[in-house]
Amino acid sequence: MSKKTKVKNSQKNRLSAEQKLAHLGKMLTAQIEKKNNPFFEVAIRALSNVTFNKEKSLIELGSEKQKRYFFNVGMAKKFMQTLLVGEACLMLQKEKKTTSLRDLYYIIKHTLGDSDENTVDEQEESDECIEDLEVGLDELRENLNLFASNRGSMVGEITIEDAGDTIDLRRLGTGGWSIPSIVESSLIKFKKVSAKYILMVEKDAIWRRLNEDKYWRQHKCILMHGQGMAPRGVRRLLYRLANELRLPVYILTDNDPWGFYIYSVIKQGSINLAYESMRMAVTHARFLGLSSHDPGKFKLSSNVMIKLNQQDISRAKQILQYPWFQKKKWQEELRVMLKNNVKLELEALSSKGISFIGEDYIPKKIRDKEWLE
Amino acid sequence: MGKTLKTKKAESKKSAKAARKSAENGKPAKIKESVPKEVRQEKPPEAIAEKLAKQQREISVSEFFAKNRHLLGFDNPTRALLTSVKEAVDNALDACEEAGILPEVKVHIKELSESRYYVTVEDNGPGVVKEQVPRVFGKLLYGSKFHRLKMNRGQQGIGISAVCLYSQLTTGKSFKVTSKTEGAKKAYFFEIMIDTGRNEPIVSKQDSIEWDKKSGVKVEFEVEGRYLKGEKGVDEYLRIVSLANPHVAVHYITPAKEKFHYTRLLKEMPVVPKEIKPHPYGVELGNLGKIIKESPARNIKGVLMHEFSRVSEKVASEVLATAGVDSRIKPGKIEFINIEKIFNAFHKVKIMAPPTNCITPIGEEKLVKAMENFAKGEYITAKTRQPAVYRGNPFIIEAAVNYMIPDYPQDEQIKVYRLANRVPLLYQPGACAITKAIQDVDWRGYGVSQSKDQIPYGPMAVIVHIASVWVPFTSEAKEAIAHYSEIIKEIKLALQECGRQLSIFINKKRRLMYQQQRRSIFQRYIPEVARALSVLAKTKKEPIEKKLFSMSKSVTEFEEKQEKEQQTQIEQKKVEKAEKEGENE
Numbered sequence: 001m002s003k004k005t006k007v008k009n010s011q012k013n014r015l016s017a018e019q020k021l022a023h024l025g026k027m028l029t030a031q032i033e034k035k036n037n038p039f040f041e042v043a044i045r046a047l048s049n050v051t052f053n054k055e056k057s058l059i060e061l062g063s064e065k066q067k068r069y070f071f072n073v074g075m076a077k078k079f080m081q082t083l084l085v086g087e088a089c090l091m092l093q094k095e096k097k098t099t100s101l102r103d104l105y106y107i108i109k110h111t112l113g114d115s116d117e118n119t120v121d122e123q124e125e126s127d128e129c130i131e132d133l134e135v136g137l138d139e140l141r142e143n144l145n146l147f148a149s150n151r152g153s154m155v156g157e158i159t160i161e162d163a164g165d166t167i168d169l170r171r172l173g174t175g176g177w178s179i180p181s182i183v184e185s186s187l188i189k190f191k192k193v194s195a196k197y198i199l200m201v202e203k204d205a206i207w208r209r210l211n212e213d214k215y216w217r218q219h220k221c222i223l224m225h226g227q228g229m230a231p232r233g234v235r236r237l238l239y240r241l242a243n244e245l246r247l248p249v250y251i252l253t254d255n256d257p258w259g260f261y262i263y264s265v266i267k268q269g270s271i272n273l274a275y276e277s278m279r280m281a282v283t284h285a286r287f288l289g290l291s292s293h294d295p296g297k298f299k300l301s302s303n304v305m306i307k308l309n310q311q312d313i314s315r316a317k318q319i320l321q322y323p324w325f326q327k328k329k330w331q332e333e334l335r336v337m338l339k340n341n342v343k344l345e346l347e348a349l350s351s352k353g354i355s356f357i358g359e360d361y362i363p364k365k366i367r368d369k370e371w372l373e
Numbered sequence: 374m375g376k377t378l379k380t381k382k383a384e385s386k387k388s389a390k391a392a393r394k395s396a397e398n399g400k401p402a403k404i405k406e407s408v409p410k411e412v413r414q415e416k417p418p419e420a421i422a423e424k425l426a427k428q429q430r431e432i433s434v435s436e437f438f439a440k441n442r443h444l445l446g447f448d449n450p451t452r453a454l455l456t457s458v459k460e461a462v463d464n465a466l467d468a469c470e471e472a473g474i475l476p477e478v479k480v481h482i483k484e485l486s487e488s489r490y491y492v493t494v495e496d497n498g499p500g501v502v503k504e505q506v507p508r509v510f511g512k513l514l515y516g517s518k519f520h521r522l523k524m525n526r527g528q529q530g531i532g533i534s535a536v537c538l539y540s541q542l543t544t545g546k547s548f549k550v551t552s553k554t555e556g557a558k559k560a561y562f563f564e565i566m567i568d569t570g571r572n573e574p575i576v577s578k579q580d581s582i583e584w585d586k587k588s589g590v591k592v593e594f595e596v597e598g599r600y601l602k603g604e605k606g607v608d609e610y611l612r613i614v615s616l617a618n619p620h621v622a623v624h625y626i627t628p629a630k631e632k633f634h635y636t637r638l639l640k641e642m643p644v645v646p647k648e649i650k651p652h653p654y655g656v657e658l659g660n661l662g663k664i665i666k667e668s669p670a671r672n673i674k675g676v677l678m679h680e681f682s683r684v685s686e687k688v689a690s691e692v693l694a695t696a697g698v699d700s701r702i703k704p705g706k707i708e709f710i711n712i713e714k715i716f717n718a719f720h721k722v723k724i725m726a727p728p729t730n731c732i733t734p735i736g737e738e739k740l741v742k743a744m745e746n747f748a749k750g751e752y753i754t755a756k757t758r759q760p761a762v763y764r765g766n767p768f769i770i771e772a773a774v775n776y777m778i779p780d781y782p783q784d785e786q787i788k789v790y791r792l793a794n795r796v797p798l799l800y801q802p803g804a805c806a807i808t809k810a811i812q813d814v815d816w817r818g819y820g821v822s823q824s825k826d827q828i829p830y831g832p833m834a835v836i837v838h839i840a841s842v843w844v845p846f847t848s849e850a851k852e853a854i855a856h857y858s859e860i861i862k863e864i865k866l867a868l869q870e871c872g873r874q875l876s877i878f879i880n881k882k883r884r885l886m887y888q889q890q891r892r893s894i895f896q897r898y899i900p901e902v903a904r905a906l907s908v909l910a911k912t913k914k915e916p917i918e919k920k921l922f923s924m925s926k927s928v929t930e931f932e933e934k935q936e937k938e939q940q941t942q943i944e945q946k947k948v949e950k951a952e953k954e955g956e957n958e
Contacts, residue, residue: 025907029912032921071925080902087904
C-alpha cells in the first residue's frame with residue numbers, strides 16, 4: 001500500500017459510512033467528468049492476497065488491489081451491481097434502518113430496460129458486492145446496516161442485554177438464544193457472568209445433547225454452536241465474549257478436514273473475510289476434538305468410522321499446505337487422518353453411551369489439557 | 374476411325390447382364406439377337422472355342438451404348454431427362470461460342486405424361502450445314518471435338534447423338550432437327566433415327582422450311598424421364614449454367630409451365646480457346662501409334678515435330694536417340710516395338726510444359742459478379758489460379774466463395790457448385806476430385822465450421838471450376854473429375870486463397886459484432902450506474918448519463934488500446950522469458 005492511500009484510509013476512518021458512500025460517488029463522477037474510464041479499487045480476496053501473521057496468529061489481507069472499471073466487458077456488471085448496493089446502503093443510512101442480505105438483494109433486483117437481463121440474478125451476487133463494498137470503503141457490513149439471518153444458538157451461565165431486553169441464558173429451555181448477525185456492543189451487552197469457559201460445538205445436534213444434559217450448569221460454562229461453519233455474528237460474539245470476559249474457548253468439531261477448518265476460521269480468520277480477522281479471530285481458542293488419535297485413546301469401534309471420500313482427501317491435502325496449519329501437531333493430525341483414510345463424526349462418541357460426550361469425553365480432555373492450538 | 378469397337382468375349386459378357394436387363398424394357402428385337410449367349414456346358418475346349426468363334430463378331434458402338442446407357446448418364450429417369458437437356462444445351466453453347474455469337478438458348482420441356490417429355494432446345498448459333506446434320510445428330514462418336522485438344526464443353530462427340538439414341542430406344546420416335554446457316558434463305562428440317570447395328574443415321578423425313586431466324590439450330594425430341602425439382606434437376610442445372618456463363622441468356626419453360634429468364638450479365642464473349650496439339654507427356658501408347666500412323670509427315674522425326682506440342686527438332690532428335698529409333702523411319706511402316714520405345718523415351722527427356730493460352734477461365738471479376746447475381750452473400754471472393762499441367766494437359770482452376778447467404782441453412786453443409794469447362798456437374802459429388810479437395814482444406818482455420826475431413830457447414834456456397842483442353846472425368850457420363858494429385862492440389866490452393874480472404878472478412882465482422890455487443894452491454898447498464906451515482910454524489914443524473922453514453926461510443930477504441938497494451942505486455946514477458954531461458958542454457 002502506498003503512503004498516499006494510507007493517509008486516505010486514515011482519513012476515511014474518521015468518516016461515517018454515509019460520508020464514505022458519498023465520497024465514492026463523488027470520486028466516480030469526477031472521473032467521468034474528466035472522461036476517464038471510472039473505477040474503484042477493491043482488495044483481492046483470494047489465497048494469493050492473504051498472509052498469515054505468525055506473531056499475531058492472524059490471517060491478514062494483503063495489499064493487492066484490483067481496479068474495477070465500468071468500461072470493461074468483464075467488470076461492467078459487477079461495477080453496476082456494486083453501485084446499486086451502495087445506493088441501497090445510503091438509503092438505509094439516511095432512513096436509519098437495518099435490513100437483511102436477502103432484503104437488499106430484492107431491493108436492487110430488477111430488469112434492465114427492455115432487455116431480459118436482471119441487475120442481479122442470485123443473492124450470492126449482491127452478497128459479493130457487499131463484501132467488495134466493505135473492503136472498498138473500509139466499513140463493516142454491520143455499519144452499513146446490513147445483517148444476515150440468525151444462525152447458531154447459545155445457552156449458559158450468563159445474562160445478557162439484547163436491544164434493551166435482559167435475557168438470562170440459563171432459562172431458555174431447549175432452544176437457547178438465537179445468535180443474531182449483528183452483535184456489536186451497542187446492541188448486545190454482557191451483564192452477570194458466572195461462566196468459567198466457553199464451549200463451542202460444530203453441530204446443533206451435539207449442542208442439544210449437552211443442553212439437555214445441562215452440561216453448562218454442571219461445568220459452569222457458555223455453550224454455543226454455529227451450525228457448521230460459524231457465521232460472522234457467532235464469530236464476532238465469540239470474540240467479544242472471549243476477550244471482554246477473558247474466558248478460555250474450547251472448540252469441538254468432527255474429525256475431518258472441514259471440521260478442522262471450522263476451528264481454524266474461528267482461531268485465525270478466513271481467506272474471504274481476512275479484512276475482519278482482527279475483530280473476529282479468537283487467537284487463544286483451543287481445539288478439543290475430535291482428534292485423529294481419539295479412536296485409539298477412547299477405544300472407539302472401527303464401525304463408527306467413515307471412509308474419506310475424494311473431496312475429503314483433496315481438501316485435507318490443501319489444508320496441509322496452508323501456512324496456518326504448519327504446526328507439527330496439526331500436520332500430524334492431518335497425516336494420521338489421511339493415513340488411516342477415515343473420518344469421524346462427533347456423534348460417533350454416542351456409541352460409548354448417549355451422554356458419554358458430556359460425562360466423560362469433554363471433562364477428561366479439559367482436565368488432561370489434551371487440546372491443540 | 375472410332376466407328377466401331379472390337380469387343381472380345383470378356384466385354385460381351387460384361388454387357389450381357391445389362392443387355393438382359395434392358396431387353397426387359399422393350400428394346401428393339403435386333404439388339405437382343407446380337408447378345409452373345411453365355412455357354413457354360415462342360416465340353417471339350419476345342420468345341421467351345423469353335424462355338425465361341427461363331428459368336429465373336431464386331432458389334433457397333435450404338436449397340437454397345439444401347440446396353441450401357443448408364444455410362445452416358447441415362448441410368449434413371451430423372452437423370453436421363455437432365456442428361457438429354459444438358460447435352461443439347463452444351464452443344465448449343467459450344468457452337469455459339471465457336472462462331473463468336475453471344476449465346477441465347479431457349480429450353481422448353483413439355484410434359485406428355487408423368488414419364489414422358491417433349492424437349493425443345495433452340496440456339497442462335499451458326500447452324501449446321503445440311504449435309505452434316507444427319508451424321509452430327511444420328512451417328513455416335515462423330516464430331517469435331519474428340520480429335521483435337523481444345524477447351525470445349527463436349528469432348529467425345531457422343532453427347533447429342535446419345536440423346537437421339539436414347540429417345541429412339543425409349544419412345545420409338547425420331548429426333549427432329551431444324552437448322553439454318555447464316556445467309557441461307559430457308560432452314561432445313563430433318564427427322565432422324567439411328568441404325569443401331571451400323572451406327573449410321575437414317576433420315577426418315579427431310580424438308581426445307583421457313584424459319585424466322587438469322588441462324589441457329591433447334592432440336593426436338595421425346596424421351597422417357599421424370600421431372601424433379603431440386604438439386605439434381607433441370608431447373609438447378611440451368612440456374613448454374615447461367616452462373617457459370619454470365620455471357621449466356623437462357624429462357625426456360627418448365628413442364629409445370631413456369632418461365633425462367635436468366636438474362637445476360639456480361640456482353641463480353643469469353644476469349645475463344647485455342648486448339649493445341651497433344652503434349653508428349655500426356656499421350657497414351659495406343660494413341661501414339663495412331664497419331665504416328667495417320668500423320669502425313671515423311672519420317673518419324675517429322676511426326677514428332679508436327680503432331681506434338683513443345684517438340685522442337687532438338688527435342689525430337691533427343692527422344693529418338695534415347696529410344697534408339699532411326700529418325701528416318703516412315704510413319705506408315707513403323708513397328709510396334711519402336712512405338713513403345715518412343716513412348717518410353719518421352720518420359721526420359723525433359724520437354725517444356727504445354728502452352729497454356731489454350732484455356733480461358735471465367736475470371737475472378739466475372740465469377741464474383743455472377744455469384745453476386747446468383748445469391749447475394751455478405752462476402753464474395755474468387756481466385757483464378759495460374760495454369761498448371763496434369764499428364765501433359767494444361768488446366769486452370771478457379772474457385773469462388775460466397776459467404777453468409779441469407780436463407781441458406783446455418784447447420785447444413787455448404788453448397789458446392791462443381792463446374793468443368795463451364796458445365797455444371799450435378800451427380801456423383803462423392804467421386805469427384807473437387808469434393809475431395811474441399812474436404813482436405815482446413816476451413817476452421819478461416820472461421821468456417823467443419824468436422825474433420827468433411828464438407829464445411831454454414832450458409833455458404835463454393836464454386837470450383839476446372840478449365841482444361843481435356844477434363845479427366847471418371848466416366849463418359851461426365852459427372853465427376855478424376856483424382857489427379859496435380860488437380861486436387863491446385864483446387865486446394867485456389868480454395869485456400871479464397872479462404873484467407875474470407876477469414877479476413879470474418880475476423881473483421883466478428884470484431885465488429887463483439888464491439889457492438891459490448892457497447893450494448895455498457896449502454897444497458899449506464900442508466901443504472903448514472904442513477905446510483907447521482908444518489909451517492911447528490912448530483913443530477915442526466916449529465917452523468919449523457920457523459921457515459923458519449924464515452925461508450927468511443928470506449929471500444931479505448932478498450933482495444935488497452936487490449937493491445939496487454940498483448941504487448943504479454944508478448945514482452947514472453948520475450949523476456951525466452952531470453953532468460955536462453956541465458957540459462
